[in-house]
Amino acid sequence: MTPRHFASMLAAAALSLPFFACNDNNIGSSISDTVLAVVTDSSFTVTGRVVENREIPSRTITKMLGVLKADNYGELTSDVVTQFMPTALIDTTGVTVDDIDSCKFVFDIPAGGFTGDSLMPMRTTLYRLNKALPSKITSTFDPTDYYNPADVIGASTYTASALMEPDSIKESFIENALYEFSVDAPVELAKELFTAYKQNPDNFLDPKRFINVFPGIYMENSFGSGRVMNIYNSQFIVFYRRHEKLESGNDTIYDMSQGYMGGTAEVISNNNLRLNVAESVKQMIARGDMIVQSPAGYELQIKFPIQEIIDRLRSGGDKNISVVNDLTFEIPVYAVTNSYGIKPPTYLLMVKTAEKDDFFATNHKTDGKTSFYATYDSSTQSYKFTGMRNFVLDILNNKGGVAEESDKDFTLTPIDLIAETTNTSSSYYYYYYYGSTQSSTEVIGLRPALNKPAIARLDLDNAIVRFVFSTMSER
DSSP: OOHHHHHHHHHHHHHHSOOOEEESOOOOOEETTEEEEEEEEOOOOOEEEEEEOOOOOOBOSSEEEEEEEETTTEEEEEEEEEOOEEOSOOOOTTOOGGGEEEEEEEEEEETTOEEEOTTOOEEEEEEEESSOOOSSOOTTOOGGGGEEEEEEEEEEEEOSOOTTSOHHHHHHHHHHTEEEEEEEEOHHHHHHHHHHHHHOGGGGSOHHHHTTTOOOEEEEEEEOOSEEEEEOEEEEEEEEEEEEEOTTSOEEEEEEEEEEEEOOTTSOEEEEEEEEEOHHHHHHHHTTOEEEEETTTEEEEEEOOHHHHHHHHTTTOTTOEEEEEEEEEEEEEEEOOOTTOOOOOSEEEEEEGGGHHHHHHTTOOOOSSSEEEEEOBTTTTEEEEOOOHHHHHHHHHHSTTOOOHHHHEEEEEEEEEEEEEEOSSOEEEEEOSSSOOOTTEEEEEEEEOOSSOEEEEEOGGGOEEEEEEEEEEEO
């Protein structure tokens, strides 16, 4: 009897006879001389070890800026280098370079997009880059050779709260769930860009050409500590006057503003991360605790019992016909108490260790065969990887049921989801900050966790690998 006939017989049996699941016991109903059974086996074990994850691809539209020091975590510092996407059309009608009045960089922070003290005053200083950023860039990037410390664009002191802002700012913060801070820039920068556009507008059509006009900025946390915050949108705004001649012959002047450039997913933006791990965390690892920490902290390399699972499936011998129903992997999680309430990573990726680098390099989605992701469930305090059935089937169908070593070696690493929201007029990218979802979004990729500090202890000793399969055998 073929597996297809077996599946049909199982479906027919389900219509007329009770069907039971059990732990490693064959319970079924007879059809002629056959016995149908559903078997659930949770006897498998997973082992692992903690490894450093210091150098990660940190190119992201979400910029993390600041310094945070927390017990049972460590000290995290993040500064930013970023290029910009130019506007394709700068307003020049009735405008001269002398009509440009002022300019500034504006940075948006979503509500909840920070870790630490929201009221702590901190200061950022912006420097102009002097050359293009490398296309291959990671969290260990050193911007020293890419800017001149004397080439300061501007500086600003900021918080992560609208508490001390005017009422209009508070109302906007509440309405849009955003807070923004700005850095005033020299008017000469706006005039330089305006003149460059007038001379060759084509340089503003392509970000690669625009690099020769303006390579980008380096954002440094120049004062204060106690908070790291997420900047999900950045733009350079120019304020100017436009002259318009009316039919009456009078000259009318309008006060105008325009964004000359902004941060987008298409240009390079990188978080330069430095994490000094707390000694207490190192001691946890030394005594055997399975710690995951982000960003640029620790991940786990595990041995997954895929061969034992396949052997269990085949344990009935040649007279049995077996069908894989389901495979799940659930890991208990323990929060690590710390001074800023830093939580476990929101998302955890399980990917074949040999394929991890390629996975992130190509902005993969999980495929259910070599990669999976799980969301932290605060109610059960666990990660549960589901939809792993195709992992088993792939080895059965393509490798004769014999798993290679690379099929057993997986890495568990914190990640962020990259989502895209599309509406009738535009689409934009953003990163999940704290696990919130919207029905209009689609996950388009995964990245190493960069948006906020996270730490947790995974309990592999009590992890549950649950394998469910159906069998049909002769009496």
